[in-house]
Amino acid sequence: MFSVALSEEKEPSVRVVLGHFIFVYIHPYMDGNGRTGRFLMNLMVAAGGYPWTVIPVERRQEYMVSLEEASSKQNIAPFAEFLAGLSNADSRAKRPRSFLQQANSRAPFNQHDQGLNY
Known part of the structure; x- marks a missing residue:
């Protein structure tokens, strides 16, 4: 179900947000899920034509809380918004409108999202 949703999604920003969340939610490995998820996220970022996004270690708690909100409260x-905020803070990238800003403004990412059950 998720792989179909990701493969059919035209907007790279939405694929990045959902792809990273889905991988981390599945949690397929004993160790390294977060690192692998962030790496996969950046592969999707690069595939969309955007520069890589780094999650600073000092914002790890905020990152974890936002993932928990997605997981436990759908x-x-x-x-x-967290990823969009990282993208907005990276003014060195000189992108007109970041892919994460597009993802954040494009769809209502919550439990009411049509066709996706988190």
């Missing part, structure tokens, strides 16, 4: 908006 509300992915804080995670999308």
Whole structure:
């Protein structure tokens, strides 16, 4: 179900947010899920034509809280907003409108999202 949703999604920003969340939610490995998820997220970022996004270690708690909100309360908006905030803070990238800003403004990422059950 998720792989179909990701493969059919046209907007790279939405694929990035959902792809990272889905991988971390599945939690397929004993160790390294977060690192692998962030790496996969950046592969999707690069595939969309955007520069890589780094989650600073000093913002790890905020990152974890936003993922927990998506997982336990079926509300992915804080995670999308967190990633968009990272993208906005990176003014060195000189992108007109970041892919994460597009993801955050494009769809209502919450439990009411049509066709996706988190």
